Amino acid sequence: MPKPGEERGPVPSIYSQYTRASSHRYKSAKKGVPFNVMLVGASGLGRRTFLNTLCERPIVNTEINEGENLESGVVEPMKIQNYTVDLEEDGMRIMLNVVDTPGFGDGIDNSDVFKEIQDYLEYQFDEVLEEENRIKRNPKFRDGRVHILLYFITPTGHSLRSLDIEFMKRLGDRVNIIPVIGRADSFTSEELRKFKRRIMQDIDYYRIPIYMFPSTEDDDDETIEENNELRSVLPFAVVGCDEVLEDNERPIRARLYPWGAVEVDNEEHNDFDRLRYILLNSHLSDFRDITNNIIYESYRTEKLSAEDMDEDEDAESVSEHADEIRESGNGNVSLAV
Ligand SMILES: Nc1nc2c(ncn2[C@@H]2O[C@H](COP(=O)(O)OP(=O)(O)OP(=O)(O)O)[C@@H](O)[C@H]2O)c(=O)[nH]1
Secondary structure (H helix, E strand, C coil): CCCCCCCCCCCCCHHHHCCCCCCCCCCCCCCCEEEEEEEEECCCCCHHHHHHHHHCCCCCCCCCCCCHHHCCCCCCCCCCEEEEEEEEECCEEEEEEEEECCCCCCCCCCHHHHHHHHHHHHHHHHHHHHHHHCCCCCCCCCCCCCCEEEEEECCCCCCCCHHHHHHHHHHCCCCCEEEEECCHHHCCHHHHHHHHHHHHHHHHHCCCCCCCCCCCCCCCHHHHHHHHHHHHHCCEECCCCCCEEEECCEEEEEEEECCEEEECCCCCCCCHHHHHHHHHHHCHHHHHHHHHHHHHHHHHHHHHHHHHHHHHHHHHHHHHHHHHHHHCCCCCCCCCC
């Protein structure tokens, strides 16, 4: 078996079926595009600060520390919290719904937490499936399918933890996952480069199906080049900050340290700006299309085939039962199925 970092074949991926179904950007800007993002990661990695930074307003009060009970040894169960906010990006209205998961990974056994998130994702698919099967559609139906899950990796400088590997492996075929290094200002440039490389080696070695900026045959050179470039940035190293500083009359979002400032929107300091752009602008339609055309479709096929199989098994056992009765000499059989 090859070691992490050694060459392996391509990761079997849901994205191999991907053909870009729509144009790169939504032009129907006025109506608004619903976009659902999930944030998952251990406590204290800056998920909630990231949410405020992304939305450029205080959506969640980061003064309240969701993970504060950890220090006293009390492990609170994970919560699933929704935040909705209307954003405007480049003339396009985005109805953003962010699903946060405070308490993720705080326990010793996290299998219940994985299941809870999986159930949440699948419940959204089931809701759509039910809606599609209705004779009369509900005009107010809200599609809650999660288009992208940002998975926050702890900035250890080592490799992925088994929690990260198990989680992303388990849910990679239910949602587009982008790994993100939280609190990335804890690294020097060289440390960050090595840490990123190590994580991508693990992702490759453990065959974790993350969103790898797939290109299709129909893509133009510019899109292919852009995707190649973004792939090389993975995982995105982000810094979050609620504070805005006025510097030479230009507002700057920065974390201030005795030795200097880390600017949130400065590409040389971290990848926040790039990630924000792909989420709310360049790749928003891809995330939605892949969710609808590949991930949801494969869930739907899986679910309907399982139901068909259950029905076939029921029918088979009824017919076997009927055969038994016939063989036992009672010819008048009437069975309710
Ligand atoms: N150094 C550094 N600290 C950060 C960053 N983002 C947030 N923090 C700080 O980290 C602490 C936790 O931030 P939160 O945003 O509440 O983290 P969380 O992941 O939501 O964690 P819980 O609230 O425990 O669920 C706060 O003190 C933040 O100010 C960052 O990019 N770099």
